[in-house]
Structure formats: structure tokens, C-alpha cells
Amino acid sequence: MAGEHLMSAQRNERTAAKLATGARPVFVKILAAIGLLFLVAPILGILSRVHWLSLWSQLADPAVRDALILSAWTSAATTIIAVVVGVPLALLLARGHGWTAGFARAFVVLPLVLPPVVSGVALLALLGRTGLIGSRIDTWFGFTIPFTQVAVVVAQLFVALPFLVITVEGALRTKGRHLEQAARTLGASESRIMWSVTIPAVRTAIIAGAALCWARALGEFGATVTFAGSFPGVTQTLPIEVYYSLVTQPDRAIAISVLMIAICVVVLVSLRRSWSGRFLRDT
Amino acid sequence: MINRWQRTLVAAVLASAVTTATVGCVDRSGGPESGDVPNASIHISAAASLTDVFTVIAEQFELHNPNTRLSTSFGSSSTIVDQVINGAPVTALATASEATMNDAVKAHVIAGTPQVFALxxxxxxxxxxxxxxxxxxxxxxxxxxxxxxxxxxxxxxxxxxxxxxxxxxxxxxxxxxxxxxxxxxxxxxxxxxxxxxxxxxxxxxxxxxxxxxxxxxxxxxTRYPIAAIANSEGQLVVGKFIDFLLSPGAQLVLADHGFTPITAKSR
Amino acid sequence: MIPSENSLSATFQMQRGSLFLGVNFTVAPGKPLAVLGPNGSGKSSLLHALSGLVAIRAGRIALASTTLDAPSERCFVPPAQRRTSMVFQDYRLFGWLTVRANLEFAVRTQTRTTTVDATDIAELLTRFELDQIAEQRASVLSGGQSQRLAIARALAARPEMLLLDEPFSALDRVAGSSVRAALGETISDFQGPVVLVTHDLADAQRFCDQAILLDRGRIQMAGPVDEVVKGIESAGPLERDGTPAG
The missing domain is CATH 3.40.190.10 (Periplasmic binding protein-like II)
Structure with a gap:
């Protein structure tokens, strides 16, 4: 009897230890492996096509360099603008009630479901030379947005902003409110709460959202070709360079793709490390 | 038969999914209510500039050949050539230049010699x-x-x-x-x-x-060549379609759409 | 009971979700009030109303001669101006700040200056046994350390009223005893009204003089804490639906 008790006690401990780390049944592991494989395998596929010897010479091509520089700064500019306007938007959405907030929330997700080409058409209809606002800008300032680097950033911002807003809004709902209440009872002014409590409380999410937003902006293609067009060094970003090279210079297209994969992995993994090291423990 | 329809569908989806350049896809396959059993169905992947004229010519071709189903999809010449080389299930290819057609010839996906049908x-x-x-x-x-x-x-x-x-x-x-x-x-x-x-x-x-x-x-x-795809079913119908393209009636339609008809000499 | 000059007097109704809360009580300085009751009886809502995190629907909350919330007079003092500190069950520390910076945050909000009185902070750090970990980030503290810091932070804001929402319920026995010791001193030294929400009858008796028993938003019993506890014990253990079992 005593032995049985001991065994069942050990069993209980094992079960408890499993529950503490979260149970991982076999079927969950199998499905998860399929999911992961589905994401990893195509990357391996593209790596198998890489001509490693000519990789550097492909990337050293001035056309690739121009596209890289353009993509680097436009995606960075997009991310900065997204943080500046996206965090306040997330704040309002997180605190908003009723139909206006619901309405706004629907519009925030809309670019996620719109085909990027349609997003580009929508931007043309608004900011194009004959667009609602674009035509007035043309008349008053003699400036048209399409085919400029401004258009590249606008297109990227339209499709990438939702990633930041959604990420930050989620964090504000789960983390921000309780700390704001505590700060309020301690006598902090609303503006102080905003800068010293709310924003620090969700800064992990701001970093994560900015990273997602940046990655989406870097990969943006459809809205950019439609709204900004494509001109080397001006509006021809890395993804457009990939698409145009795909048929005539497949090696170059693959080389650029590998470069983009490498950039993304480096940036996202290094951010991930900093989260798990310090940020994740804060609540 | 269902198999063939599916293939046609797959071809159309493939052709339109891979590229944003695709202008449209016109599926000419009649409904099963027509009763007659088609003796062939072909799918032509064509250059974007052929979008309107091929839609009209395909309609006329089906009128002349009631037992034939003809579907079309369109994209930039380099893109559709690339798709065919990568195994898109199409029976014929019509490009907007001989250079792009040559890429397909070099990749051994073309049956016979490409035929120029318009300028x-x-x-x-x-x-x-x-x-x-x-x-x-x-x-x-x-x-x-x-x-x-x-x-x-x-x-x-x-x-x-x-x-x-x-x-x-x-x-x-x-x-x-x-x-x-x-x-x-x-x-x-x-x-x-x-x-x-x-x-x-x-x-x-x-x-x-x-x-x-x-x-x-x-x-x-620029010269527009058309060719049948090697190892595809329906090559006989493609041959009939090419003959139809070169017929005076079809050449007139091409001229109506801004193309320069091909003369026997320039062929 | 005759309210003293600096008493908290609260007579109000409010709605929170499906719960309708209607209460009437007074808390004098030096006579802490325990709020007892099953989950969902409205204990936390009551504290939220007192702190100003939620507005009441009718009635009046006043601290001494200052009205804090009275809808009929269109009077509502926002939480930041109430000088009411609240200690939460889940600490709600600013995890990215050091222990010291958490205290400085509270000191600054009240003095409205950028210079912080170092002796104040040092005194609190010592009193709550936090001086060894003053430069650690609050996110790495243990439960006991966290709650002691939360209490210290509440005091750093120099409140005129102290609200405690289940301050021990997230703590194990050892951590609980260190926090209980710290809180005991705090409450006996505190000059203003104290309200302690708890489900633990022993804690109520240890820290409070008065008690009310809430059930479904209504006061079922009120009076000296020992009498209320005796009344609850004779009725049997508290059940989730509020009816005494047995």
C-alpha cells in the first residue's frame, strides 16, 4: 500500500511538472512539426537554388545595391512614421468603446485583407495625379506623389501600419490598463501616466510591432508597383528587383531573396533575444 | 472529361496566381447542358497584348468547332514563358516576341516550329x-x-x-x-x-x-509567334486553331484590334 | 458611531456589469474597516469607487469635509487628486523601474517637483526591508518583496486614505507573514482612514476594528470586527453564492 502511494505520488509530481511547463500531447507536436516544416521547407528550397560562388558578385551589382539602399531607408522611414502615428492610434482603439471604435478597428485591419495591388489602386485614387487629394496637390504645389520615394513610403505605410497598431493595441488591453490605474491612484497626471507608465509598459509590444511592420514594409511589392511604379534607384525596391529579375536573371533574383531572408532573420532573431533576456519578464 | 476541366481550371488559376501582370482569364468551356461531348479542350497562354483579340477569336473558333473547348489566360510574355517552362498545364503558347518564344524553344517545351501569326x-x-x-x-x-x-x-x-x-x-x-x-x-x-x-x-x-x-x-x-506545347494533349486542336488564326477572317479581326495582319510573304 | 473630523463617509449606489452595489458606511482614522464577502459580492468595486477609478451613480463619498464624488452635485474628484493610495492584489509595480524609482515615481506625483526627498525614500526602503535591493528592477522581485514595495510606494504618495485590495492573497505563507508584519505597522501608524478588502477572517480581526459583510452588493452585517466575524462563523463558511452553508 505504501509503495503504491509512493508511486502515485511520483506520478503526480511528474504530471504536475508537465502541467507547470504546459502539456504537450503527441498530436500537438505532430501538427506543430507539420506547421513548422511548411514554413521552413520553401526557404530550404530557395537556398538549394543559390549559386554560392556567384552570390557576392550578384549582390555587388549596382542595381541591387541601389535597390538595397532604397529598401533599407524607405522601410526604416515607414517604421518610424508607423510608430509615431500607430501607437497613439492603438491607444485610442484600446480605450475606445462603442461603434466608432469598432468602425475604426475594422479599418485598421482592412489593409491586411485587401490585395496589395488594390491597396495601390486605392492610394492612386486618393493621392494619384488625378486622385481626390493628389489632383489638388498637383494644382497647388505642382508636385505629384506617384513615381517618387514618397510614394514608396506611403504604399509601405498603408500595408504595414496595421501590424504595429494591432500588436500594440493587444498589449495595451492586457498590460497597460492595470498599471495606469495604479499610477492614477498614486496621483500621477494623465500625461505623466502616458509617458512614464503606459508607453514603458507596452514597449515590448511596440518593439515587436515595429519589427513586424518593418518586415512587412521591406517585403512590400504589390501596392508599391501599383502606386509608386518602378524606377531603378528611385522606386524599384528589393522585392520589385526580385520580381523583374526572376525571368531573365533568376540567379540574381535568388541572391536578392537570400539577402532579404538573411536581413530579416538577423533583425528578428536579435530582437527576440533582447525580449527574452530582459523585456519579457516585465509586466 | 472532368479531369480535363480540372486541368483547365488549374492552368487558369496557376497562370493568374503567379503574376500580378495577368490581365484576365476567359474560360470558353461551355456548360454541360449543351449535350455534345467535346472532342478536345485546349488552354492557350498568351501575351497580355492579345487579351481582347484572342477572346474574340476564341469565341469564333468555338463557333466553327462546336466540339472544342478553348480557354485562355494572359500575362507578360516572359512570365508566361517562365510558367510554361515550370510546367503550367497549357496546350499552346502565344508570345509578343520571337525572343521570348525562343526561350521556350531552348527549354524544349515547344512542339514543332513556332508560327508567326501577327505583327x-x-x-x-x-x-x-x-x-x-x-x-x-x-x-x-x-x-x-x-x-x-x-x-x-x-x-x-x-x-x-x-x-x-x-x-x-x-x-x-x-x-x-x-x-x-x-x-x-x-x-x-x-x-x-x-x-x-x-x-x-x-x-x-x-x-x-x-x-x-x-x-x-x-x-x-514585334512579331507574335504561337506554338503548341510538347507532350500536351490536344495538339491537333492547336493545329486547327493556328490555321484558323492565319485565315482571312481571323486576320481581319486582328487588324480590327490594331495588329498588322501577316502576309504570306512575311511568314 | 460618531464620525471624527477626518473620517471617510460613503453612502452610494453603483452598477458594475450585472452587479448593483448599494452601501453606507463610515471609516474613522485609527479604526480600519474590513470589507468581507464572497467573490463577486462587490468588494473590489467598492474600493474602485472610493479611489475614484470608477464613478458612483448616486450618493456621496466624502473624506473629512471634502466631497470626492457626488453625482447630484456634479462633483467628481479624479483619482489622481484624491490622495487615496491603493494596494492591489497583483502589486502593479512598474517592472521596468528599479525599486527606488518605483518609490520616486509616487513621491514625485505628490510633490510635483523633479527633486525627490532622499530621506523619505531611504526611510521607506529601510522600513520595508528593501534597502538591499533598492537598485534592482521591480520585475525580478519575489512576491513578498513586490507587495512590500507596493505598500511602500502607496505610502510614498503621502495618502490621506489607504485602500488595500486582498494584499495577501497572491502570497505564500512565508511571504505573507513578512507582508503582514509590514502592513501591521503601517496601519497602526497611519493617520487616515484604512479600508482592507479580504476574504480572510483572521486578517480582518488582526488589522481592523470595524467590518462589513457584503453579499450581492448589499451590506449583510456591520459592526465591530469581532462581532461580524462571530456572526459569519456561526452562520457557517462563506459560499460562493453568499448563502451560509449548512
Missing amino acids: NQLAIVVPAGNPANIESIADLGRTQVKLAICQPQVPCGQAARELFTRARVPLVPVTFESDVRAVLAKAASGEVDAGIVYRSDVIAGGTAVASIPIPDSINVS
């Missing part, structure tokens, strides 16, 4: 009303004129380059578009002052655009 010449397309007052190709060299051409990798881009060299006009576009219909769209929406397209595209653009003539002495023409 096309370049045209300057401007938005309706010609806001930038373009009168000749020389005006396109002005720096403030916004010009769209095809990217250099596709036939219309190469032809545009050739044209500007012959005309001794500096080529300063604001954008290189992925295919000729994208250039047309940019002009039709008024985002650019002018674009270089094929004459056939100006007709397809309807009243949203107008065209400025290019003197024959410097104009560049």
Missing part, C-alpha cells in the same frame, strides 16, 4: 485629352513629361528602347512597368503623360486614352 507596332499612348500636349516622340524627351514604359526584361520594354534609339530621343521614363497593360493602365488613369505600348493596346484602351502616331521609318514592330 504589332509601337504607339505613343496618352490620357484622353492629352494633358501634356504630346505631339511627337520628340516631346517625350522633355524632362517634365512623365513617361511609362515596360521593364527592359519584357518585349515591349526592349522595343521601346529600340524606338528611342532610332528616334535619337533621350529615354527618361518615370517608371518601368511589369507589362504593357500596366503601362496602358498608368496612362488611362492619367498618372503618366504618355506611355509606349502596342497599337493594339491603344484600341483596347478605348476612350480613356488617345494615341500619337509614330513615323513608320523609326517604328519598331
Whole structure:
């Protein structure tokens, strides 16, 4: 009897230890492996096509360099603008009630479901030379947005902003409110709460959202070709360079793709490390 | 039979999913209510500039051959060649240049010899009303004129380059578009002052655009070859379709759409 | 009971979700009030109303002669201006700040200056046994350390009223005893009204003089804490639905 008790006690401990780390049944592991494989395998596929010897010479091509520089700064500019306007938007959405907030929330997700080409058409209809606002800008300032680097950033911002807003809004709902209440009872002014409590409380999410937003902006293609067009060094970003090279210079297209994969992995993994090291423990 | 329909569907989906350049897909397969059993169904992957004319010709072909189902899909020549090389299930390929067709020939995906069935010449397309007052190709060299051409990798881009060299006009576009219909769209929406397209595209653009003539002495023409795909079913029907394309009736339709009919001599 | 000059007097109704809360009580300085009752009886809502995190629907909350919330007079003092500190069950520390910076945050909000009185902070750090970990980030503290810091932070804001929402319920026995010791001193030294929400009858008796028993938003019993506890014990253990079992 005593032995049985001991065994069942050990069993209980094992079960408890499993529950503490979260149970991982076999079927969950199998499905998860399929999911992961589905994401990893195509990357391996593209790596198998890489001509490693000519990789550097492909990337050293001035056309690739121009596209890289353009993509680097436009995606960075997009991310900065997204943080500046996206965090306040997330704040309002997180605190908003009723139909206006619901309405706004629907519009925030809309670019996620719109085909990027349609997003580009929508931007043309608004900011194009004959667009609602674009035509007035043309008349008053003699400036048209399409085919400029401004258009590249606008297109990227339209499709990438939702990633930041959604990420930050989620964090504000789960983390921000309780700390704001505590700060309020301690006598902090609303503006102080905003800068010293709310924003620090969700800064992990701001970093994560900015990273997602940046990655989406870097990969943006459809809205950019439609709204900004494509001109080397001006509006021809890395993804457009990939698409145009795909048929005539497949090696170059693959080389650029590998470069983009490498950039993304480096940036996202290094951010991930900093989260798990310090940020994740804060609540 | 269902298998074939599925193949047609897969071809259409493949052709349209891989590229944003695809203009449209017209499935000519009649409903099963017609009762007759079709003896073949073919799928033609064609250059974007053929979108309208092939839709009409395919309709007429089916009228003449009631037992045949013909479906079409369209994209930039380089893209559709790439798709065929990568195994897109199509029975025939029609490109906007012999160079792109040669890529397919070199990849051993073509059965027999490609047959040229039409010519096309370049045209300057401007938005309706010609806001930038373009009168000749020389005006396109002005720096403030916004010009769209095809990217250099596709036939219309190469032809545009050739044209500007012959005309001794500096080529300063604001954008290189992925295919000729994208250039047309940019002009039709008024985002650019002018674009270089094929004459056939100006007709397809309807009243949203107008065209400025290019003197024959410097104009560049491109030849449209068509070929059956090796190891595909329905090659017999493709042969019939090619004969139909070269018939006076179809050549008239091509001429109506801005193409230059092929004469026995230039074949 | 005759309210003293600096008493908290609360007579109000409010709605929170499906719960309708209607209460009437007074808390004098030095006579802490325990709020007892099953989950969902409205204990936390009551504290939220007192702190100003939620507005009441009718009635009046006043501290001494200052009205804090009275809808009929269109009077509502926002939480930041109430000088009412609240200690939460889940600490709600600013995890990215050091222990010292958490205290400085509270000191600054009250003095409205950028200079912080170092002796104040040092005194609190010592009193709550936090001086060894003053430069650690609050996110790495243990439960006991966290709650001691939360209490210290509440005091750093120099409140005139102290509200405690289940301050021990997230703590194990050892951590609980260190926090209980710290809180005992705090409450006996505190000059203003104290309200302690708890489900633990022993804690109520240890820290409070008065008690009310809430059930479904209504006061079921009120009076000296020992009498209320005796009344609850004779009725049997508290059940989730509020009816005494047995």
C-alpha cells in the first residue's frame, strides 16, 4: 500500500511538472512539426537554388545595391512614421468603446485583407495625379506623389501600419490598463501616466510591432508597383528587383531573396533575444 | 472529361496566381447542358497584348468547332514563358516576341516550329485629352513629361528602347512597368503623360486614352509567334486553331484590334 | 458611531456589469474597516469607487469635509487628486523601474517637483526591508518583496486614505507573514482612514476594528470586527453564492 502511494505520488509530481511547463500531447507536436516544416521547407528550397560562388558578385551589382539602399531607408522611414502615428492610434482603439471604435478597428485591419495591388489602386485614387487629394496637390504645389520615394513610403505605410497598431493595441488591453490605474491612484497626471507608465509598459509590444511592420514594409511589392511604379534607384525596391529579375536573371533574383531572408532573420532573431533576456519578464 | 476541366481550371488559376501582370482569364468551356461531348479542350497562354483579340477569336473558333473547348489566360510574355517552362498545364503558347518564344524553344517545351501569326507596332499612348500636349516622340524627351514604359526584361520594354534609339530621343521614363497593360493602365488613369505600348493596346484602351502616331521609318514592330506545347494533349486542336488564326477572317479581326495582319510573304 | 473630523463617509449606489452595489458606511482614522464577502459580492468595486477609478451613480463619498464624488452635485474628484493610495492584489509595480524609482515615481506625483526627498525614500526602503535591493528592477522581485514595495510606494504618495485590495492573497505563507508584519505597522501608524478588502477572517480581526459583510452588493452585517466575524462563523463558511452553508 505504501509503495503504491509512493508511486502515485511520483506520478503526480511528474504530471504536475508537465502541467507547470504546459502539456504537450503527441498530436500537438505532430501538427506543430507539420506547421513548422511548411514554413521552413520553401526557404530550404530557395537556398538549394543559390549559386554560392556567384552570390557576392550578384549582390555587388549596382542595381541591387541601389535597390538595397532604397529598401533599407524607405522601410526604416515607414517604421518610424508607423510608430509615431500607430501607437497613439492603438491607444485610442484600446480605450475606445462603442461603434466608432469598432468602425475604426475594422479599418485598421482592412489593409491586411485587401490585395496589395488594390491597396495601390486605392492610394492612386486618393493621392494619384488625378486622385481626390493628389489632383489638388498637383494644382497647388505642382508636385505629384506617384513615381517618387514618397510614394514608396506611403504604399509601405498603408500595408504595414496595421501590424504595429494591432500588436500594440493587444498589449495595451492586457498590460497597460492595470498599471495606469495604479499610477492614477498614486496621483500621477494623465500625461505623466502616458509617458512614464503606459508607453514603458507596452514597449515590448511596440518593439515587436515595429519589427513586424518593418518586415512587412521591406517585403512590400504589390501596392508599391501599383502606386509608386518602378524606377531603378528611385522606386524599384528589393522585392520589385526580385520580381523583374526572376525571368531573365533568376540567379540574381535568388541572391536578392537570400539577402532579404538573411536581413530579416538577423533583425528578428536579435530582437527576440533582447525580449527574452530582459523585456519579457516585465509586466 | 472532368479531369480535363480540372486541368483547365488549374492552368487558369496557376497562370493568374503567379503574376500580378495577368490581365484576365476567359474560360470558353461551355456548360454541360449543351449535350455534345467535346472532342478536345485546349488552354492557350498568351501575351497580355492579345487579351481582347484572342477572346474574340476564341469565341469564333468555338463557333466553327462546336466540339472544342478553348480557354485562355494572359500575362507578360516572359512570365508566361517562365510558367510554361515550370510546367503550367497549357496546350499552346502565344508570345509578343520571337525572343521570348525562343526561350521556350531552348527549354524544349515547344512542339514543332513556332508560327508567326501577327505583327504589332509601337504607339505613343496618352490620357484622353492629352494633358501634356504630346505631339511627337520628340516631346517625350522633355524632362517634365512623365513617361511609362515596360521593364527592359519584357518585349515591349526592349522595343521601346529600340524606338528611342532610332528616334535619337533621350529615354527618361518615370517608371518601368511589369507589362504593357500596366503601362496602358498608368496612362488611362492619367498618372503618366504618355506611355509606349502596342497599337493594339491603344484600341483596347478605348476612350480613356488617345494615341500619337509614330513615323513608320523609326517604328519598331514585334512579331507574335504561337506554338503548341510538347507532350500536351490536344495538339491537333492547336493545329486547327493556328490555321484558323492565319485565315482571312481571323486576320481581319486582328487588324480590327490594331495588329498588322501577316502576309504570306512575311511568314 | 460618531464620525471624527477626518473620517471617510460613503453612502452610494453603483452598477458594475450585472452587479448593483448599494452601501453606507463610515471609516474613522485609527479604526480600519474590513470589507468581507464572497467573490463577486462587490468588494473590489467598492474600493474602485472610493479611489475614484470608477464613478458612483448616486450618493456621496466624502473624506473629512471634502466631497470626492457626488453625482447630484456634479462633483467628481479624479483619482489622481484624491490622495487615496491603493494596494492591489497583483502589486502593479512598474517592472521596468528599479525599486527606488518605483518609490520616486509616487513621491514625485505628490510633490510635483523633479527633486525627490532622499530621506523619505531611504526611510521607506529601510522600513520595508528593501534597502538591499533598492537598485534592482521591480520585475525580478519575489512576491513578498513586490507587495512590500507596493505598500511602500502607496505610502510614498503621502495618502490621506489607504485602500488595500486582498494584499495577501497572491502570497505564500512565508511571504505573507513578512507582508503582514509590514502592513501591521503601517496601519497602526497611519493617520487616515484604512479600508482592507479580504476574504480572510483572521486578517480582518488582526488589522481592523470595524467590518462589513457584503453579499450581492448589499451590506449583510456591520459592526465591530469581532462581532461580524462571530456572526459569519456561526452562520457557517462563506459560499460562493453568499448563502451560509449548512
